Amino acid sequence: MTAEPRHGRGREEASTRELLAAMSFGDPGDQLRLRDLLTGLGKRVFGMMLFVATLPAFIPVPGVGGAIGGPLVVLVGVQLLLGLRKPWLPRFLAERGPHRRSVQRFEQVLEPWFRRLERVSRPRLSGVLDHRAAGMFTGLLLVLLGVLLALPIPFTNYVFGLLLLAFALGLLERDGALLIGAWVAGVIAIAVFGVLSGALATAVTEWIGRLF
Template sequence: MPANEPSLGLTDILVKLADEPDGDELSLVSVVETMQGRGFGPLLLAPTLMVLLPTGAIPGIPTLSALLIVLVAGQLVLGKRTPWVPGRLRQASFEREKFRAAVARVRPWTERIDRLLKPRLRALTVWPFNRIGAALCLLLAAAMVPLELVPFAAAVPALIIALYALALAAHDGVMALFSLAGMLAAGAAAVHLWL
């Protein structure tokens, strides 16, 4: 992540996604194009928001979002600077008006979250630490696919990934530590359930 990259708040990211791309449909490729150049934090956050907002109830959205998270986090782990999205995923979309309505409903809450975020302990949000977090995001994204079978269950790993993505977007190392602790706790809980 470049040192001169600006920090972004959750509300900024939501408004950009809701208003900037043209057309009646919000596609995953438009999400990538809107967030490109703004760092991996917003790119990682965008698909988690699709799961956490009411759009997450649309069948297939959690799985598509998980695939995009894997693509973005995987490329961050590999040290890529520019994200790449395959053709089939680029075509996935849903109604922009539904997304805009959801953004309007949650905006008072996102503005409160933004007040908690601030650039601090920035070193924890850049290489090599961001690769560790991205690797853990890969595991949580993989868990989202089977969890789609249980209504809104995919929102749990999506929320943890969203917190980490926010930390990257805002260069907030304290939030990064908090979200990494959440990832490790979720991983330990999953191992306990499987054993």
């Protein structure tokens, strides 16, 4: 059955819910290679890369999700900050990715929410998504949020995970309004969990010290 296009989305361009359903279909033991997941997505490719990078944040084991997802989110953010048009992946990452069973569990939880999102989200405010300065600002926020996700700040993995999903969905759905909302929430989260707690400044200082 072919899905009807919605809100001006082309018939050939699947929604995020449809992309997730396609990723979930098949043997639960299969490993999905990141290289394959990013193929054929055009301007939405960084959204998918961020979506996959965010998945580990929901691993219900303290410290593990942030340690895996944080650096991946930073990798996405740095590339947007540099203005890359296509993502770069080291080979050891390109050949790896989530197991299908993890995506299937994720889909079971998020599918109803994606259905609700489809009623209000649509491609709009394309200038927010395509402008170089906007992409750099998105990249900067993702770098900072990725650092915070990687830090052992108690009870924040799900908070950062949901926020990063908003960024990913804004990029995947080509929804500039949703991305602006993610910007606002991201700045607030960085201020509350990073600047006010001192965690972000401490991490950046340590990284600079290691470099020099």
